[in-house]
Amino acid sequence: MPRREDVHYFGAGPAPLPTSVLEEAAKVLLNYNDSGIGITEISHRSPEANAILAHAQDALRQLLDIPNGDGPEGYQILFLQGGGSGEFSAVVYNLVSVWLAKRAKGIVDDETKLADEVAKLRLDYLVTGSWSLKASQEAARLIGKEHVNIVTDSRQHRDGKVGVIPSAETYKPSTTAADVALTYYCDNETVDGVEFQGTPDGENLVADMSSNFLSRRVDVRKHIAIFGGAQKNIGTTGITIAIISNKILPPHAAMADSVLMRKLGLSVGPVVLDYPTVAKNNSLYNTLPIFDVWIAGRVMQRLLDASEGQTPRIATQQAESDKKAKDLYAVLDGSDVYTVVPDKSVRSRMNLCFRIKGGDADAEKAFLKGAESRGLFGLKGHRSVGGIRASNYNAVSVAAVEKLIQYMKDFADGKA
Ligand SMILES: Cc1ncc(COP(=O)(O)O)c(C=O)c1O
Structure with a gap:
């Protein structure tokens, strides 16, 4: 039988975890903090779980220099379930709702005007590989392809194949910025080996960082939402991390009424993917797999320990x-x-x-x-x-x- 130290694994995800973290994990699974109870057995609402959550949030804030505070410049760190794929849907549900709440102001009782406004709704997607393509297809499935604008499709710039990121001059963003509920890109395309070399521009910028999270600096302030599944660079499969701007959360933004959304033919998402609900409950609206958060926290602590004096860490x-x-x-x-x-x-x-x-x-x-x-x-x-x-x-x-x-x-x- 091969020993762990004799094997090196280069899989794309789930991916290796530091051995020291797994050794510690084996212990806490049986007995967390000398309590006699294993970490997967404790309540997600216990003081221990709260401390684990707070530590992971704080570590991530330090590593990526994520603005804190309740003002519009601050960001919330959410732990969700449903993976990167769940976030393909979540960003659509949430940002369309925020968009509609703004656009429906003062005209909620005027059906003709509302329908005219909704016809203008656009979600801009930069398609640079398999995962951004999938995300754009999910948006089309949820709200209709007439609302999805493909800003760029890299296949049209390389004989039908992905493998480039076309220059920004060739992009075709929606003409009216106010119509754009989100501009979406995948920072690193895991299947195709393509990575953005800088942050693209776009109205209400959303990034999928599932496969390069915590591997480089991020210009958080340029984004309205950043998300990534944990199972590559951060931890175990089961949690997804989302960094959400306060600008799209109450009290700085409202969500549209669900009755109005349905009336206008727009999808209403499940409550477990509703950012205001998850944020208000500090990621504890429903049962959070605290063991996964603990792993992520230990992985991030190692990065902090190794980076004393660096900015950002x-x-x-x-x-x-x-x-x-x-x-x-x-x-x-x-x-x-x-x-x-x-x-x-x-x-x-x-x-x-x-x-x-x-x-x-x-x-x-x-x-x-x-x-x-x-x-x-x-x-x-x-x-x-x-x-x-x-x-x-x-x-x-x-x-x-x-x-x-x-x-x-x-x-x-x-x-x-
Ligand atoms: C960049 C990227 N986005 C999204 C996903 C989908 O993630 P999940 O399988 O957690 O839904 C993956 C999965 O590998 C990915 O690499």
């Missing part, structure tokens, strides 16, 4: 992530055996997608087999695109990357 992790990715790409660029799939200008630091011998099925099989014989697992590309994908998440150690680099060199030289 995530800078230390960013330097490590950048270096690991740079070293891996150097090997890929240094041999004709490998071809990186996305364009050089948008290469992801988190998910490195490449082909071997131009996508030769036998060569790719041999690469994967040889990798496994050296304890390097999880390198197969997503089933929809094939090829090889090395995920370089935070808990993938420098030593693991060095082993992969050595293997890639040996394979290219015919020594593996």
Whole structure:
């Protein structure tokens, strides 16, 4: 049986967690804080659970320099369930509701005027890979495709394939900013290995950061909402973190009345995805998996411990992530055996997608087999695109990357 220390896992999510956190987790599962009760057995409303939640929120605030306070400039940190996919729907429900509340002011009894206003509703999507495409499709499913404006579709800029982020000059945002309930982008496309190199512009900006959360600085203030599933860089599957601007929460914004929403043919979301409800209850509207929050808190505490004196505190992790990715790409660029799939200008630091011998099925099989014989697992590309994908998440150690680099060199030289 292989030992944990002999295996390195490069899967795209769920992904590795620091061994020290898992060792501690094994203990608290049986007995949390010498209470004799395991952490999954305590109430989510207990003082212990409250402390775990407060710690995780505080750690995230420090790492990403998230503005605090109740004013319109502040942000709330919410823990939700339903994964990244749940947030594809949640951002639509919430931001359409906020949009309608504003637009219906003073005309709630005038059906013709209301219908005219709703006809103008737009949700702007930047489609740069599989996950942003899925999110735009969910928006169309929920409110109708006539309301969804595709600002850019990278496939139209690269022979029908994703792998670039078109320049902003080619974007086609909705013409009237006030009609835009949200502008959506996926910061890192996990399947396609494409990452934004800077924050795009857009009215009511929403970002999916599921696969590069906590790997670099984030310009939080440019966003109205940021979300990410925990199961890659932050923790265990089961919680989703959302950073929500106070500007879209009461008392700074109102939500539209659900009766009015339904009357106008707009979807009303489940209460567990309703940001004002979750925020008002400090993420404890319903039972929160506190163990998952604890894991996320421990992972974030490690990042804080390693980054004393840095501003923002995530800078230390960013330097490590950048270096690991740079070293891996150097090997890929240094041999004709490998071809990186996305364009050089948008290469992801988190998910490195490449082909071997131009996508030769036998060569790719041999690469994967040889990798496994050296304890390097999880390198197969997503089933929809094939090829090889090395995920370089935070808990993938420098030593693991060095082993992969050595293997890639040996394979290219015919020594593996
Ligand atoms: C960027 C991105 N967004 C969304 C999702 C969907 O997340 P979930 O499976 O938690 O719904 C994923 C899953 O891998 C992802 O990588």
